[in-house]
Amino acid sequence: MRKIAYDCDVLVIGGGIVGLSTAYAITRAAPGTRVTVLEKEAGPARHQTGRNSGVIHSGIYYRPGSLKARYAVKGAAEMVKFCAEYGIAHSVTGKLIVATEREELPRLHALVQRGRENGIPVRELGPAQITEYEPEVRGLAAIHVGTTGICDFVAVAEQLGDASGAEIRYGAEVVRIDRRPALGVAVRTADGTVLRARVLVNCAGLHCDEVARLTGDEPGMRIVPFRGEYYALARPELVRGLVYPVPDPAFPFLGVHLTRGIDGEVHIGPNAVPALAREGYGWGVVRPRELGATVAWPGSWRIARRHWRYGAGELRRSVSKEAFTQAVRRLLPEVRADDLVRAPAGVRAQAVLRDGTLVDDFLIREGARAVHVLNAPSPAATASLPIGREVARRALAVLDRA
Template identity: 60%
Template sequence: MATRYVVVGGGIIGLATAQWITVTRPDAEVTVLEKESRLAAHQTGHNSGVIHAGVYYRPGSLKARLCTAGNRSMVDFCTEHGIPVDVCGKLIVATDQAELPRLRALHERAVANGLPVRMIGPDETAGYEPAVACVGALRVASTAIVDFTAVCATLARLAERAGARIRLGVRVTGIRATGRTQVVDTTDGEVPADVLVNCAGLHADRVARLAGVRPPARIVPFRGEYYELRRDRRDLIRGLVYPVPDPRFPFLGVHLTRMIDGSVHAGPNAVLALAREGYSWGRIDPRDVAGLVGYPGLWRLAGRHLGYGLTEVRRSLSKRRFTASLARLVPGLTEDDLVPTHAGVRAQAIARDGSLVDDFLIVRNDRQVHVLNAPSPAATSSLEIARHVVAQLPT
């Protein structure tokens, strides 16, 4: 009898996992359950479309290894399947002397991760980005841009062609064991599984609890808001321009990103969302708010980083402050150059002691694997995360 694999979540990690199961276990029965009416509806469909190189991540960590490998495999995958991709490189820019030590530390980390990077001065930076002002920059040649929704469409097509079944508009409501079989209760009936893979993103910890697993951390949603440059001001930016990040946080700071369609997005910030799918201040989910208020890990995090959080809130509420952050990188940028665009929500796992989980968190429990922390660079790393997950699955 064929092994029945059920993948919860139709974002890029769930789809990549399902597709890789069909490649490596062609006799398997694979079902993907996605609660929305379309694929890539949340984190995957709201991100900046950057294929990251792996600069920021601790050498030897899952993020470092899977992102570096994922950069190559994602570009190769897109090239093979005719998905538009541009290996444009990016600049990480120091705007004052005080940031140079952190920039050099990033350079050392990138070299340790085996990346093609160079420290460059203001004159060479101007050759890449004439509108940028800096005292130094890190040139990361292997960074690329793509539409990850298009990647998902291809993964879904490949998986279905190999026999996988993708069920949209089906929400998981319970998971129970009957002998060696797991019964996944959904809004559209029962789905039997021999092996369960949880790639539910913003709801991954909840799905894990339904499956009888106590997650070591809880998902806390952070909204990232974007502006974009007016069409007639897109020539300010040729590629990707990032600030030197604060190493205490997983967020990279507001930056400027040329998208694969030619638009230029500015952002994101990082504010606590009042719903796991809270794409605006007006979206409030009482259940999610109660979960946040009752979680000691969030209070401990807030106690350590209250100033940072308030700065992000002010920037969210003030276009002037948002513009000022970007103008540190591009002094010619004004408020009139920016128009609001979409927002995304990052599923960030936070431990009970208030620490941010800074690596991918993947937990195996008997015949289950739970992907419990997979924010950026998860889209970049998705093909490699899928290989890592499938290697742990029982047959």
């Protein structure tokens, strides 16, 4: 049989923080492995990585034993260490999770227990103690989570790419994949370039299900995009650090929260509304093919039927600044509508099963000569170093078998 000339050993699709962390982990674990990263944008971290609140999550929300819990707790500590090592802007600030209604108190107490099960230091606070941390915030009770922080995740992604030693090609959109288990994987980009690899790693985020199907693997889920809209606070002196509401455990969203970022600005949000495109950062961005695929997926309709009341509230806050302001006032009574200034939105790549289940944990699956990361929304940036090692471990195992 004719010997195949491979362009690389492992080809990673996606130049967000998970894809670049995977490349970094592969070259650390197996020096000499040739890794190429393809990213369709002109630079790294242009979507989920670069359009979030920049929070290093503690892991308090996640089910003990889940990948999210394990990787967020470990990843938060590693992220702080990585930022310190490479001089990337970061700060361990801690955060408050505040109950403003009596019916939220049992959920707040459950978070205390979950935090302790996950090994996270948690301090319970009464109303007077809340104001010691945040003088303008009001609540019935709160917890302080000391290991939460903030950082510049775009700078982290850039550093991971630089330190990996991988070949990174920007402006390289994948349009076709030809996989033959005995021969490897050939990938064609939009400009006609063809690259051959022994193993493919799919870290395509908002497009990961489409990339999986290009390889011939049926992922059993679809990405349903949810846009998260943010405002900046015109009076940032009202907020010292990070303030969150008590989340509803029925949803993977944390609710509208207040975040003083590494740049000193205070961002408020996000809400969670259906996006009309995978990269639909505003109501005016509509891509009929992508919207049609979302509407055609049975899970989308089941979500809508199950959670229409919640969704209606999110939509109202999207179109009404006053409604959004009212949500913020639960935590920060002094805020006024004219204090809120529109800020760039993000889109969450949420994996949804056919039965309408919102996938609640990180989801990584393998195919012939392929590893697919199929659900890695927040806290994936926080957990990117351990996620990258896990994906790298799987990719190198597939490479050994190839």
